[in-house]
Amino acid sequence: MAHSHSATPDNSNARRLLLAFSVTAGFMAVEVAGGLIANSLALLADAGHMLTDAAALLFAFLAVQFSRRPPNAQHTFGWLRLTTLAAFVNAIALVIITFLIVWEAIQRFYHPRPVAGFSMLIIAIAGLLANLLAFWLLHRGGEEKNLNVRAAMLHVLGDLLGSVGAIAAAIIIMTTGWMPVDPILSILVSCLVLRSAWRLLKESVNELLEGAPATLDIAALKKTLRREIPEVRNVHHVHVWLVGEKPLMTLHVQVIPPHDHDALLERIHHFLEHHYDIAHATVQMEYQPCSGPECHLNEAHAGHTHSHHH
Template sequence: MAHSHSHSGGNRNRLLAAFLVTAVFMVAEVVGGLLSGSLALLADAGHMLTDAAALLMALLAVQFASRKPNARHTFGLLRLTTLAAFINAIALIVITALIVWEAVQRFMHPEPVAGGFMLGIAVAGLLANLLSFWLLHHGSEEKNINVRAAALHVLGDLLGSVGAIAAALIIMFTGWTPIDPILSLLVAVLVLRSAWALLKESFHELLEGTPPQLDVEKLKRALTRDIPEVRNVHHVHLWLVGEKPVITLHTQVIPPYDHDALLHRIHDYLHEHYQIEHATVQMEYQSCDDGDCELSWGKSGHDHAHHHH
């Protein structure tokens, strides 16, 4: 365990540094956007606000994920990271809507923009984003959904700053102010794309979806094929907790010479072929009476109560 701990400690410090950089520059961009009258800067600042929120949630998630499991939370609080990513994605979508709304207002009533001042702030914002992105990208050797989410934010933000710089240059050289809302819309589209991907991924995990790269039917066939004593695999539940796959399954086996050795082989097989470290295997010698091992809803649950009396 020592190994992964130093890792999340490194992640934590990087996240904290990136959070501070982002928060300071967000304030600078809000002030700059208001003083220069630039929507692209304000869009970028709004974006930086979600960045800061994303980083803060990622920080809290890393903090909670390192807490030990207990009787009330047998998986620890690993799910918090997924929940944070989910909330994060929703926040991004809301911000996008606000930017689009404001851009539409600007097309109808163009406002003067101070190009030179806008350029200075935009360049500073770009440098801040580069710094945050470097900090985060360095720390995500392990595919942590939150560090990834935070890096995605910062990357989108980088493009936002580039957009603001481009808009400032165009305004300085041609005086054409509508470029400002146009580029803020472009930023919005980029943000929306990453938000949607994140929303889908975290929602799937919250609904106990199976890991996208694992096929349950294939896994059942592979187990029966590769371990001769295994006759039948059923009642498989496979889900993710904090990006770690967890499985429970029933398996009908030919009565083995050594029960525990067979169990070990099944566990090793799951670990080796599917990277599943947490498996619960129920071994049976007779074929399982279906009613007893399916997740039952409604009236069959009622029958159960009678069976067991």
């Protein structure tokens, strides 16, 4: 039931990713050639982003295809985590390419090179149009919750900024002949891209390391569950993690022995889905207080991680 709604977005995601990949890969070659002809680092920076872009979009497309494969005995959650892995690889590629561009820009401050402003302007404008098309293709479905499509969009956004920077640099070079503007703008664009890449890297690493969603406060969840359902005395052994951005949870709940076990279990499940959007939870109901060292460990650890987050 929880997965039935995802078929259509996945199909549109795959189609949009493939179209955006075709646009980006096609134009990347033009921009590399143009950057070499005009001797512009800002253009090559943009082409560098487009190269990782094309790879990112291809990765994202393949990940969406793989995530459709049904669960089996070996992969009981299916291939959903593959999309997170693709986002992680994309983020690392962005970080590496950014450092390479910054390094080259620093070299150019010491050894300035002439840049053909007009050629640079024409190619940068064409690059901007190609990037706008790719960004529109990815953005129009509103699938921003999908980490993978968001990863691809970040790449394209980096390209958009790169193209705008290259246009500005070309105009300044044509009007003033001031060459250092080319490496300066390539560094500015790189910093903006690096900030987005870092956030993406943090999110994908958190998911790969079985981290709880950053927005979920486990201490508050325990307190609210006890308040909303009076039969619940204590909540412990809470584990939350993400698979393909879907939160999963296991928890032990100490309850007053109910007249109707199934009805109380149903209320707990309804609470988790309604308040926290956790559709897949394994609830172990207990009538005795939790005994054993790991109960207190779990409580203390939950409190510690919560305070660490804030």
